[in-house]
Structures are given as structure tokens and as C-alpha cells.
Amino acid sequence: MQTHLSEQARQLPRAAEAEKVLRSCVHCGFCNATCPTYQLLGDELDGPRGRIYLMKEMLEGAPITAATQTHLDRCLSCRNCESTCPSGVEYHTLLDIGRDFIEQQVPRPLGERLLRGGLRAVVPHPALFTALTRAGQVLRPWLPGGLQAKLPRQARPAGVRPPIRHPRRMLILEGCVQPGFSPNTNAATARVLDRLGISLLPTPHAGCCGAVDFHGNAQHRGLDRARRNIDAWWPAVQAGVEAIVQTASGCGAFVKEYGVLLKDDAHYADKARRVSALARDLVEVLRDEPLDALNVHGELRLAFHCPCTLQHAQKLGGAVEGVLTRLGFSLSAVPDGHLCCGSAGTYSLTQPALARQLRDNRLGALESGQPDVIVTANIGCQTHLDGAGRTPVRHWIEIIDEALPPP
Template sequence: MYVDLHPRLQQDQDAVEASKLISACVHCGFCLATCPTYLDGGDERDSPRGRIYLLKQLLETGTAGAATRRHLDSCLTCRSCETTCPSGMQYGNLLDIGRGMMERDAPRPLPQRAWRGLLRQVFSRPALFALLLRPAQWLRPALPRALAGKIPPRQQVGEPPRALHKRSMLVLDGCVQQAATPATNAAAARVLDRLAISLVAVRSAGCCGAVNYHLGAHEPGLDNMRRNIDAWWPQVEAGVEAIVSCATGCGSMLAEYGKALAHDPGYAHKAARIAALHRDIAEVIAGEDLAELGRAAGTQRIAVHVPCSQQHALRQGGMVQRVLSSAGFELSVTRDDHLCCGSAGTYSVLQPQRAGRLRERKLAALSGDRPDVIVSANIGCQLHLGEAAGIPVRHWIELLDEALATSAPKT
């Protein structure tokens, strides 16, 4: 698809990059069949192909209005279309650029800017989010069911591993995950301890940058990335083996550090190195001798929800199932695994009606084989599904940790 850049945008780095990305699109329409928002409403402007045409119009005319913003906002950035696309279209990258240009050149009304700014501040700052979450958790038993369901209960973290191993990996603590489900990273540390790997947190690291970046606030998002690189770099230079995330949404952002900071001469090399070191916790465990873990003592039937960030961004669909099956868990049958649950970072807050419909569809696809528990690999999906599932929704690593703890000792 050819783009005739508007004269005003011919020297704009973002616009030039967007036009190059659009050129990969052959407007075949294969993406429509796998786009959750198009399937939900049937409006082609809410499909990848439709949004590409809207961005092409922006690049050629130099202007865009509320309709373009509305359809860009409706995208989940699930990237299912990238998995489907026969021509290798980097749609997620294009959408990020387009959203950033819209925020810069066609500012939103003040109430929208204020609301989105508040979300960015709260969700990208673990200490602030924890400060707001704790009182809500204390009040949870007295709240109406609908409101209480949106508040994750407090978790028991358990004992940390005591041994220090020769092999060590860094862990991204995360923002919402650090406050809402701290047991996840604690469980990951114990499971890796069984594999003689120490999982180390660097407290000066913070938000991965996804919240800011995907909401069009690119500079704050890039600053988040630079802060993490600075925090981790001494350990990288010392030879740390990997940087592990237990939330695939964060992990898919870490994997993009090199691309996002490619034009920053002070960080381009370091960012590419960080991206190369990133590993999802499932990828780490799957790469080890799974016999070393032993067999789990779990008796529950598990439905595995594969987050879009794991399946379409990291291209690691099926990896959690492989680890759990090898550990002895019984997995139930699921369907439509390629479709989004509707969480998508802040999407479930900003687009609650559509997110709710997508959640209903996903829960039906996960629950048809009557599982006892649903597991996910991403904190946002876990909390979003958990509001309405009717059965427990947990991170899979927590289930594995508990089952291994109650299984027979290794021989």
C-alpha cells in the first residue's frame, strides 16, 4: 500500500516510519477474521485493515479527527492480525506510532487527557498503586459484590528461597502485579530455585513502559525503559543470564526495547541487549530439564488461557501447556485461543462494555470442558477474567509452585 506523505510530514521521523510500515499491507483482509473488535461489531474501521486506511489518510492529509481517534482507541493491540498476516505487517508498531502522532497533533479534550493521565500515573507506579489498593482490600468484604470483584484479595507470598546459586537471572517486579499478586514472582523464584537458578530483583527498576507507551505517551514510556536499563546494566555487565518477566504484557514490551530506543544513541545498544536477554518465565522453565522439577501433585483440571501478548507478540503459544503437561497436570480442552479476553492493559477500564463482551466470549471458550481453575500468564488477563469467571483464575506459576511443594521429594 503506497503512502504519499503530506508535505508537513515528510521530515517527520514517525510519519516516515509509519509510511514504510503501511507499505507492507496488501489489503487482503485476512486480518478481519481474527480481529476481536471487528468480530464484535462488524465495522471495518474497527479492523486492522480499516485502521491502516485511517492512518494512511492521516499521513496523506496531515490531519485526523475524532472518528480516527475513536477507531484507533478501540484497538486492543492484541496483534492477532500479525499472526494472520501473510505479508509480515508490523501492525502493533504502526498503531503505537499512529496513536503517538494523534496525541501530539490532535490533542484530546481535557477531561479525556486528565483521565488517561491519571491511569498512566496510577498503573505505572507500583508504590502509588499499592497505596490505593490496600485500603480497598481492607474494605473488600463490606463492598457490593460487583465492586468487590474488581479488587484482588490480599495474597500470602510465602517463604523466599534461601540458597544462592551460581546461575542467576533478574526479574521484572512489575507494577500492578507487584501490588495485586505478589505471590506470582515469589512462586517463580521458588520454582527456579528447584532448578538451581536464583531470581534477583533490582528495586530501582520500575514500570516496563507499556502503560505509557501504548496510551500514546511515548516520551514517558521511553523514560521508563531508560530507567530500567540503567538499573539493570551493572548486572548485565556482570554477566547475568537473563531478565525474566512473569507477565507476558510486560515481557512483550521488554522484547521491544531495542526497537523503541533504536534512535537514541545513548541507549540503542543497551536497549537491544536488554531485549535479547528477556525471557518469559515459561520460556525459562521450558528450556530446562523438566525432570528436575519432579511430578506435581495437582488434582485439578486446568484451562490454560494464553494471553495475546504471549501468543502473538512473544510467539510462545503452547509453552505454558507444555510445562504444565510435563509436570503432570490435567489440561482441559479450550477453543478460540487466538482471540483476546478484553483486558489489554488499560483497555478494560477505558472500553468497559466491549471488554466485557470479549470476556464473556473468552470465558465460554475456556469453560466448555468444565475446568476447576483457569490459569493465565499475564496479570491483566488474570484480574479481568477473575472478575466474572465463577471459578478461580490464577497465574500458572503459582499453581505449579504449590503442587511441587506438596509432591513427593525429588529422588
């Protein structure tokens, strides 16, 4: 695609990246075939190819309207289009640049500003988010139905974490939403890895990975959170920690991009690359371990929902299914497993109608094999799918933890 960025666009810090992505697109339209919002709405401008055209025009100096912003807002950032694209277009890079650019040009209505600002003020702060979650559980009967659906049906207590006792050591990103919505996930991870001779080190000064801010129209705040996490992890990195584990695939996808996003930061570029190189989704750790040592014999019939951030961003589709199968669990077939559930970070709150349609479509596919439990690898997907009140939805590591024999 030929493109000629406006003088204003050329001043953007990532102008060269935007131009490179635009020029790699050949308008084939294969991306629309797997775009969830295009499938629902049937509008060219609500598919990747149309959105690329909109961002091209915007960056070339065409008038920018609220309608353009709406079409970009409706994108889930699922990156399904990238898995489909034969030209390797890095659509998510262009979308990050385009959204940041338009945010500076088009003022949002007051209601949208309050919602997005409120999410950024609450979600990335684990202590505050957990406190509000607990208050919501107490007040659940009096809350509106839509808000009730956002709260976990049953937040299992974390249980005891094993002591740090093994020579093999890894860091774990605790996350911001997961401690409130699913406190048992990271504790279950620690127990399973302990059986494999791996100790997880706590890093209390590390916080939100930064994705909520970065993808919520506050990119500078997101990068500041990335820098704080790098600072918190760096002593352990220098001491030779084996990996930095993420149990939420959305966080993992973002941490793996620290090296790219901070490549021009003279103080953090090298550290960010090192941290990204050490970042591992939990399944990357388990799939390389001798799982027979766990002595697990799975009896449940499971349906696995593969989050977009796992299969499209991290390219780990099929990995969790492989681990669960090795452990003896029965997996039901899931039609259209490449499609998004509609969670997409804060998307289920900013685009609730589309998110509900996508959720119900995914649940229909996941339940078609009549599983006992639906499992997933991302807290956002877990909460969003479970909010329908149908088949229970849990993190896959909890199922393994519960199947462990007594120590």
C-alpha cells in the same frame, strides 16, 4: 499499498517505519477474520484493514477527526492480525505511530484526559498502586460494582523467597500491578526456579516496564522508564547475569522491544539491544529445564488462557501448555484460543463495554471443558477474567509452586 506522506508526517521520527508498514499492506482483509473488535462491531473501520486506511489518510494530510481517534482507541493492540497477515504487516508499529500523531492533533474531552492521566499517575508506581489496592480491599463493600470487579478476589501473600545461593542467576522484573494484585506470583517463581538451581536477583531500582505510559499516549515517558530499567539492570548484565525474567507477558513483550524502540538513542541503543536479547518470559526458562527435578505430579484440571502478548507478540503459543503437560496437569481444550480476553493493559478501563463482552466470550470458551482452575500468564488477563467472579483465575506458576513437594 502506495502512499505519499504529507510534509508534516515526514517530519515524524518514525516516518520511514510508517511508510514501510503502509506499503507492505495488500488490503487482503484476512486480518478482519481474527480481529476481536471487528467480530463484535462488524465495522470495517474497527478492524485492522480499516484502521490502516484511516492512518494512511491521516499521515497523507487528510483532516483528522475525533471519529478517527475513537476507531484507533477501540483497537486492543492484541496483534492477532499480525499472526494472521500473510504479508507480515507490522500493524502494531503503525498503530503506535498513528496514535501518537493523532494525540497531538485532536484534543480529548476532559473526562478522558482525567481518566488516562490518572491511570498513568497511579498504575506505573508499584508502591502507590499496592497501597491503593490494599485500601480498596478494606473498602470493597462500599465501592461501586465496577470498581470491585477490578480488585483481586483474593491476593495470596507472597510467602518466603529462597536465599540467593546458586551460581546460575537471573534478574526478575517485579512489575507495577502484579505486586499489589498478585504478590505471590514472583515469589512462587523464585521458589520454583530455586528447585532448578537458579537464583533470582532483586533489582529494587527497576520499575514499571514502560508499557502503560507508552501505550497510554505518553510514549516519551514510557521510553524514559525503559532507560531507567536498563540503568538498574546494567551492572548485573555486565556481571554476566543469565537472563531477565518476566512473569507478566505484557511486560515481557515490551521489554523485548526496547532494542527497537531505542535504536536511535545514541546513549542507550547498544544497551537496549543487549537487554532485549536477555529478556525471557518465564516459560522460556522452564521449557528448557529438566522439569523431572521438580518432582511435580499435577492433579488439577486446568484451562489455559494464552494472553495475546504471549502468543501474538512473543510467538510463544503452546509453550505454557507444553510445560504444564510435562508436569502431569490435565488441560481442557479451549475453543478460539487465539482471541483476546479484553484486558489489553488499561483497555478494560478505557473501553469497559467492549472489554466485558470479550471477557464473557473468553470465559465461556475457557469454562467449556469444566476446569478446576483457569490459568494464564499475564496479570492483566488474570485480574480481568477473575473479576467476573466465576471460575478462579491464577498465574500458572502458582499452580506449579503449590504442587512442589516439601524441600
